[in-house]
Every structure is written in C-alpha cells, then in structure tokens.
C-alpha cells in the first residue's frame with residue numbers, strides 16, 4: 001500500500017499560515033517561497049495548494065496548472081540572479097530524495113562550473129532570504 005498524505009507536514013503548515021515563509025508569489029493554486037536551506041542563492045520552491053504527497057498521488061489537473069507557473073518562476077529566477085541556467089528538481093518518497101512529503105518543485109539558479117551546496121545543508125540568514133524573495137518578486141513583475 002502506498003504512503004498517505006500527512007496534513008501536519010511542514011509545507012501544509014506553511015500553506016495554512018501556521019509557520020512563516022519568505023513568500024514570492026501566491027495564487028489560488030500554488031504558493032511560491034524561498035527554500036530556507038538554499039542549494040544556490042535564489043533557491044525557491046513551488047508548492048501546489050492541493051494536498052498531495054508527491055507526484056504519485058497528484059491530480060494531473062494540478063500539475064497542468066503548476067508547470068506554466070514553474071516556467072515563469074524559472075525564467076524570473078534566471079533573470080533575478082543573473083544565472084547561466086536553472087535546475088528544476090522534484091523528489092518522490094525518501095528513496096527518491098524527498099524529505100518534505102507535500103508535492104513541491106525546486107527552482108535553483110545555476111552558474112557554469114559551480115556545484116550546488118548539498119541538499120538541506122544549513123539555514124540561510126532571514127535577511128538574505130528576504131532580499132532574494134524581493135529580487136524574485138521584482139523579476140516576476142517585470143515578465144510579460
């Protein structure tokens with residue numbers, strides 16, 4: 001039997017406003033906020049609001065709405081952080097690298113020859129996360 005969704009996971013708490021985050025964007029379908037342990041400056045998470053554990057139990061209709069948003073956030077992140085490229089990552093179950101069990105997508109600015117910091121390495125300073133969220137919000141607002 002597959003594992004079930006736990007409504008007390010950390011992203012569910014963030015979605016309910018019980019835990020703060022550095023918010024970049026929000027609409028009816030998704031919340032976008034900075035990863036507290038960035039693998040590169042500007043590492044941001046796209047979190048669909050619909051409760052699902054990961055890709056395996058996600059509603060395809062939710063994915064259809066989230067991917068265009070992911071495209072916009074990746075474009076904004078590349079511009080905001082003057083990146084050479086962007087990695088999009090998405091992990092499923094512990095064996096697949098997942099540590100928070102609410103579906104989410106990572107958008108990570110990348111630079112030629114620069115490896116990523118390790119996954120869940122250490123907390124970034126709140127002021128840095130706030131400044132990076134502001135950069136992303138500005139770049140998003142400037143997109144067509």
Ligand code: 5GP
Pocket residue numbers: 010021022033034035036037038090091097098099100101119120121
């Ligand atoms: P996963 O391994 O599940 O794909 O990634 C979960 C991500 O969530 C990690 O990159 C980790 O740094 C991030 N994360 C864990 N706890 C929190 C939190 O409380 N707030 C935020 N903004 N990010 C978190």
